[in-house]
Amino acid sequence: MKSLLLWDIDGTLINADGAGCRAVLQAMKDCFGVEASFDGFELAGRTDRQIMEWLMVSHNLENSKEIFQQFSARYIECLNREILLANIHTYKGVESILQTLHHRDDIFQGLLTGNLSGAARVKLECLDLCRYFSFGAYGEDGADRNTLGPIALQRASRQHGYDFETEPDRVYVIGDTDRDIVCGKAIGAVTIAVATGFHSKERLATANPTLLLDDFTEPAEFFAILNDPLPYPA
Ligand SMILES: [Mg+2]
Structure with missing residues (x-):
């Protein structure tokens, strides 16, 4: 039996030290001459497309496919520069887990992220983490995070020749916000929330994930649920 992990x-996985926020605001300035801010907008768990479209709408900017592509391209250029200045790092315990799972032939690992694919690449490449992920669903695939789950399942099935769409109980969605948990539940996946990022453990608990962790430094429970999700309530 195979399992699919969607990260x-x-x-x-990582703390990018706000590089993405600074890069997208710089891209707003470069593309539209607008000094924007994220005041009044909660970013956690949102997709890049959602964030960028919110910025454009809130400044009455015209949006079209071409304009969005230019904005995205500039964002990635700015991110390449910002990432060099940022204190970006992988959370403790994460790389050891990725490495262990990478060597298991019953586990496939992909990304289920709000990042544009280009932004994901920039962030993960500088920490040498790209090699662990063979596919992903990304911010350009949809503004609403809940639309990304089915896309990730389709790509996983195509990439690995294994039909995860009919076995969602073998799929694990792992994230740090209640939006990740909702997104995982929308495809019937086992959900693992980790409180290293944007939302507190108390807030994550209200979304009722299958497993809730402080961090990945003590991975015994994490590996236990991968081996057997059944003892855990849905
Ligand atoms: Mg997150």
């Missing part, structure tokens, strides 16, 4: 990036 969020920011707050879950």
Whole structure:
């Protein structure tokens, strides 16, 4: 039997030290001449597309496919620069887990992230984490995070020739916000929340994840649920 792990990036695998926020605000300035801010908008768990479209709408900017592509391209350029200045790091325990799972032939690992694919690449490449993920669903695939789960399942099934769409109980969605948990539940997956990122353990608990962890430094429970999710309530 195979299992599929779908990982969020920011707050879950890595702390990018706000580089993404600074890069997207710089891109707003470069593309539209607008000094924007995120005041009054909660970013945690949102997709890049959702965040960028919110910025454009809130400044009455015209949105079209071409304009969004230009904005995205500039964002990635800015992120490449910001990432060099940021104190970006992988959370403690994460790389050891990724490495262990990478060597198991019953586990496939992919990304289920709000990041644009280009942004995911920039952030993960500088920490040498890209090699653990063979596919992903990304911010450009949809503004609403809940639309990304089915896309990730389709890509996983195509990539690995194994039909996870009919076995959602073998799929694990791992993230640091209640939006990750809702997104995982929307595809019937086992949900694992980790309180290293944007939401507190108390807030994550209200979304009722299958497993709730402080961090990945003591991974015994994490590996236990991968081996057998059945003892855990849905
Ligand atoms: Mg996150």
